[in-house]
Amino acid sequence: MGSMGFKVLVFGLFLVNVAVLCNGGSTSTFVRSVEKAVDMPLDSDVFAVPSGYNAPQQVHITQGDLEGKAVIVSWVTEDEPGSSKVRYWSENSKQKKIAKGIFVTYRYFNYSSGYIHHCTIKNLEHNTKYYYEVGITHTTRQFWFVTPPQVGPDVPYTFGLIGDLGQSFDSNKTLTHYEKNPTKGQTVLFVGDLSYADNYPNHDNVRWDTWARFVERSVAYQPWIWVAGNHEIDFAPEIGETVPFKPYSHRYHVPYKASNSTQPFWYSIKRASAHIIVLASYSAYGKYTPQYKWLEQELPKVNRTETPWLIVLMHSPWYNSYNYHYMEGESMRVMYEPWFVQYKVDVVFAGHVHAYERSERVSNVAYNIVNGICTPVKDQSAPVYITIGDGGNLEGLATNMTEPQPAYSAYREASFGHAIFDIKNRTHAYYAWHRNQDGYAVEADKMWFFNRFWHPIDDSTTHSSH
Ligand SMILES: [Fe+2]
Numbered sequence: 001m002g003s004m005g006f007k008v009l010v011f012g013l014f015l016v017n018v019a020v021l022c023n024g025g026s027t028s029t030f031v032r033s034v035e036k037a038v039d040m041p042l043d044s045d046v047f048a049v050p051s052g053y054n055a056p057q058q059v060h061i062t063q064g065d066l067e068g069k070a071v072i073v074s075w076v077t078e079d080e081p082g083s084s085k086v087r088y089w090s091e092n093s094k095q096k097k098i099a100k101g102i103f104v105t106y107r108y109f110n111y112s113s114g115y116i117h118h119c120t121i122k123n124l125e126h127n128t129k130y131y132y133e134v135g136i137t138h139t140t141r142q143f144w145f146v147t148p149p150q151v152g153p154d155v156p157y158t159f160g161l162i163g164d165l166g167q168s169f170d171s172n173k174t175l176t177h178y179e180k181n182p183t184k185g186q187t188v189l190f191v192g193d194l195s196y197a198d199n200y201p202n203h204d205n206v207r208w209d210t211w212a213r214f215v216e217r218s219v220a221y222q223p224w225i226w227v228a229g230n231h232e233i234d235f236a237p238e239i240g241e242t243v244p245f246k247p248y249s250h251r252y253h254v255p256y257k258a259s260n261s262t263q264p265f266w267y268s269i270k271r272a273s274a275h276i277i278v279l280a281s282y283s284a285y286g287k288y289t290p291q292y293k294w295l296e297q298e299l300p301k302v303n304r305t306e307t308p309w310l311i312v313l314m315h316s317p318w319y320n321s322y323n324y325h326y327m328e329g330e331s332m333r334v335m336y337e338p339w340f341v342q343y344k345v346d347v348v349f350a351g352h353v354h355a356y357e358r359s360e361r362v363s364n365v366a367y368n369i370v371n372g373i374c375t376p377v378k379d380q381s382a383p384v385y386i387t388i389g390d391g392g393n394l395e396g397l398a399t400n401m402t403e404p405q406p407a408y409s410a411y412r413e414a415s416f417g418h419a420i421f422d423i424k425n426r427t428h429a430y431y432a433w434h435r436n437q438d439g440y441a442v443e444a445d446k447m448w449f450f451n452r453f454w455h456p457i458d459d460s461t462t463h464s465s466h
Contacts, residue, residue, distance in 0.1 A: 025405050025407065025408075025410045025412070025462055026405075026410070026411055026412075026462070027405050027412050028411070028412070028415075030413055030435070030444075032397075032414075032437065036394070036395075036396040037166070037169065037392055037393060037394050037395070037396050037397075037416075038168055038169060039166070039167055039168050039196075039207075040167055040168060040169055040171075040172065042206075042210060046172060046213070046217075047167075047210040047213050049213070050139070050141060051139075052135075052138070053079060053138050053139055054077050054078065054079040054080055054082045054138040054139060055077075055138070055139035055141065056075040056076070056077055056082075056134040056135040056139070056141050057075065057076050057077075057078070057114075057209075057212075057216070058074075058076040058209060058213055058216060058251075059073070059074070059075040059134060059141065059220040060073075060074050060212060060215070060216065060219040060252075061074070061145055061219060061220065061221075061222070062223045062224060062226060062252070062253070062254060062255075063225065063271065064120045064122065064255050065120075065255050065258050066258040066259060066268075066269060066270055067150075067151050067269075067270050067271075068147060068148040068151065068269070068270065068271050069123060069124050069126065069147070070120055070122040070123070071121050071124065071130075071145060071223065072119070072253050072254075072255065073086050073099075073101070073117075073118075073119050073120075073121060073132060073134065074116065074118045074251070074252070074253060075116075075117050075134050075135075076113075076114040076115065076116050076209070076212070077103075077114055077115045077117065077135070077138070078114040078115075080115070081103055081115040082115065082135065082136075082137060082138050083135070083136040083137050083138075084100065084101035084102055084103050084117045084118075084119055085098050085099065085100055085101065085119065085136050086098070086101065086119045086121060086132050086133070086136075087132065087133040087136055088121055088131065088133070089130065090124075090125060090128050090129065090130050090131075091128070091129040091130070091131065092128070099119050099120065099121045099122070101117050101118050101119025102117070102119075103115045103116060103117045103118070104116050104118070104250050105250075106247070106250045108203065108205045108234070108241060108246060108247055109203070109236075109239045109240065109241060110202065111202075111204070111205040111206065113247075113250065113251075116250055117134070118253045119134075124147050125147065126147050126148065126149050126150045127146070127147060127148070127149045127150070128146070128147050129144060129145075130144060130147065131143070131144045132144065132145070143220045143221060144221060145221055145222060145223070146186070146222075148186070148271050149272055151270045151271070151272065151273070151307060152272075152273060153273055153304075153305060153306060153307070153426045154273065154425045154426050155272040155273045155423075156272070156273075156423055156424055156425065157186060157187075157271065157272030157273060157274065157423050158184060158185050158186045158187075158421070158422045158423070159186070159187055159188070159189050159274070159311075159421045159422075159423075160178050160185025160186075160187070160188040160189070160419070161188070161349055161386075161388050161418060161421060162174065162175070162178060162188055162189075162191075162388070162391050163190065163191035163192060163193065163229075163315075163349075163350075163351025163352075163388045163389040163391050164191075164192070164193040164229070164351045164354055164389040164390065164391045165190070165194065165211075165215070165391035165393060166195065166196040166211075166391060166392060166393025166394055166395075167195060167196065167211045167214050167393075167394075168392055168393055169392075170391075170392030170416050171214070171391055171392040171393060172214070173392060173416065173436045174391050174392045174416055174418055174436055175214075175217075175218060177417070177418060177434055177440055178218070179217075180440040181420060181434060181440055181441070182440065182441050183422055183432070185222070185420055186222060187222055187223050187224070187225065187271060188219070188222065188224040188225065189224075189225050189227075189276065189311070189313055189421075190224045190225060190226055191229070191313055191315060191349050191350055191351035191388060191389070192227040192228055192230075192231075192281075192314075192315035192351050192352070193229035193230065193231040193232070193315065193351055193389070193391075194211055194231065194232065194248070194252075195211035195212075195231070196211075196231050196394055197211070197231075197234075197247070198231050198233075198234055198236075199231075199394060199395070202236075203234050203236055203239075203241070203247075205247055212251065225254075225269065225276060225278065225313070226252050227278050227279075227280075227313045227314065227351075228245060228248060228264075228265045228280055228283075228315065229281070229282075229315040229351060230281070230315065230316075232245055232247075232248035232282075233245060233282055234246055234247050234248070244282075249264055252264075254278075255267065255269065259298065260294070260297070260298075261294050262290050262294070263280070263290065265278075265280035265283045265291075266278055266279050266280045266283065266291045266295070268298055270306075272423065273309055273423055273425075274307055274309040274310075275302045275303075275307035275309065275310050275311070276312075276313065277295070277298060277299075277310070277311070277312045277313070279291070279295070279312060279313065279314040279336075280314075280315075281314050281315040281316035281328075281329065281332060281352075285332050285335055287335070292335070295336065295339070296339075299339055299342075299343045300343075302343060304344075304453035304454070308426040308451050308453055309346050309423055309429065309451060310343065310344065310345045310346050310452070310453075311345075311346060311347055311348075311349070311421075312340065312345050312348045312349070312383070313348075313349050313350075314329075314332070314348065314349075314350050315350060315351050315352050316328045316332070316350060316352045317348075317351075317353060317357075317385060317387045317389075318330070318332065318333035318337065318348070318385060319333075319357075319359045319362070319376070319385040319387075319408060319409070320350075320352075320353050320357065320387055321401055321402045321405060321406050321409045321412060322353050322355055322357070322387075322398045322400065322401050322402070322412070322414075323398075323400040323402055324353050324354070324355075324400070325352050325353050326402070328352070329350070329352075337363060338365045340363075340382065340383055341363045341365055341379060341381045342381075344452035344453055344456070345382075345452070346383060346384075346429075346449060346451060346452050347383050347384045347385075347386060347421070347431075347449065348383045348384070348386070349386050349388055350385070350386070350387050351387065351388060351389035351391075352387070352389050353387050353389045353398050354389050354390055354395060354396065354397050354414075355387065355389065355390055355397060355398040355399070355412065355414040356388060356390050356412065356413050356414070356415060356417060356433055357387040357409060357411070357412040357413075358384060358385075358387075358409075358410045358445060359384055359385040359386070359408050359410055360378060360384070360408050360460055360462065361378060361379055361380055361381075361382045361383065361384055361458075361459075361460065362376040362378055362379055362382055362408040363376065363377065363379035363381070363382040364376040376406070376407075376408045378460075380452075380456055380457075380458060381452065384410075384447070386419070386431075388417075388418070388419055388433070390414075390415060391416065392416040392436070397414045397415070397416065398414060401414075410460070410462050411445045411461075413435070413445070415436065415437065415444070416435065416436045417433055417434050418433075419432060419433040419434065420434070421449075426451060426454045426455075427451050427455035428448060428449065428450065428455070429448075430447075430448055431446060431448075431449055432444075432445070432446040432447075447459065447461050
């Protein structure tokens with residue numbers, strides 16, 4: 001669908017893929033059309049409602065516990081509640097089991113949601129393919145997923161990275177490129193801003209439904225790990241909607257209690273060889289707040305002997321050299337960056353800015369209000385910061401960058417795309433970013449990550465290549 005529009009877009013591209021050196025990092029000179037991304041119309045095939053009475057739609061899964069032995073299955077029925085049960089079985093066993101779930105509904109201005117079901121399947125075997133069915137007693141639909149290996153230090157695992165996806169023709173390209181990437185992602189780390197329903201009059205929540213039908217083809221089969229972005233807030237007092245995150249928190253359940261969090265907006269999971277911390281840019285994070293206290297307790301619990309890779313997800317980036325959302329992440333950086341350096345976070349993924357950027361390992365933690373020391377410096381204990389908010393939503397690309405490119409910025413480019421973080425063992429992970437204009441296998445930016453705990457040597461890409 002939308003192939004005509006896409007062909008026009010491709011014809012409009014002026015393909016010059018030469019990096020321009022500046023202060024050590026590079027700004028890609030890849031030039032593309034500046035047309036605004038357009039949302040797919042409501043009658044698009046990707047939004048089709050499955051046939052059959054009360055057929056489950058918008059099926060999505062996410063991790064359901066701390067270590068990957070549980071899965072939360074969610075879906076929506078429109079005609080009547082129907083059953084909240086999930087029937088599931090492993091491919092090695094004919095014995096079918098039933099898990100019981102719940103359903104919720106909500107109203108948002110003049111919109112009434114369908115029946116939103118959430119069912120947690122527990123005590124699964126690791127590294128096993130499971131089939132599951134929802135819609136029991138009415139129209140049944142079947143899907144499958146593969147559980148992760150048992151948590152351990154040298155377990156290879158492949159994460160996909162998508163942010164700020166939305167539901168434009170470009171969003172569809174991004175998801176297709178992720179699916180067709182020859183390096184197969186096993187779980188998506190989604191860094192926030194899902195549907196962009198709030199860009200419609202009265203935050204038309206129908207666009208939450210269409211978005212969930214659009215991404216079902218991926219998220220019904222592999223977990224997406226959710227981060228709340230600003231487009232999940234849906235705070236609209238002008239129409240009487242004063243409960244932040246109402247649509248998001250009814251539709252997307254996460255296993256926050258398993259990591260002793262008190263709110264679904266910040267939590268952690270372990271998966272394979274990674275400890276993944278999700279932070280909330282739009283919940284209080286100052287000293288004494290629940291998120292602050294949680295993170296203070298959480299970081300010392302990270303056991304790099306069990307999970308060598310420490311990954312943090314958030315929506316608003318701390319290091320961003322585009323002239324969009326400039327310094328919005330600054331106050332959270334001031335609060336938490338010293339901890340990230342102390343605990344040697346390997347990588348931080350954020351979204352929000354609709355473009356791509358990768359930093360050097362830098363920190364900016366010396367400033368103390370009187371000494372004036374406020375320039376980011378190279379720091380081998382610091383994470384690499386990656387902005388991957390280029391999923392392709394209707395707001396379009398962020399193309400305007402601060403000049404000159406700051407020294408900490410290793411690579412930046414205003415293109416839609418996705419990335420893959422491919423953990424090989426406790427010391428090495430291979431990372432690549434893919435722009436939508438290229439073939440599925442093309443790596444537009446890439447880097448070997450050396451683990452900060454087990455192999456903390458310089459893995460910068462700019463000092464060696466130039
Ligand atoms: Fe955002």
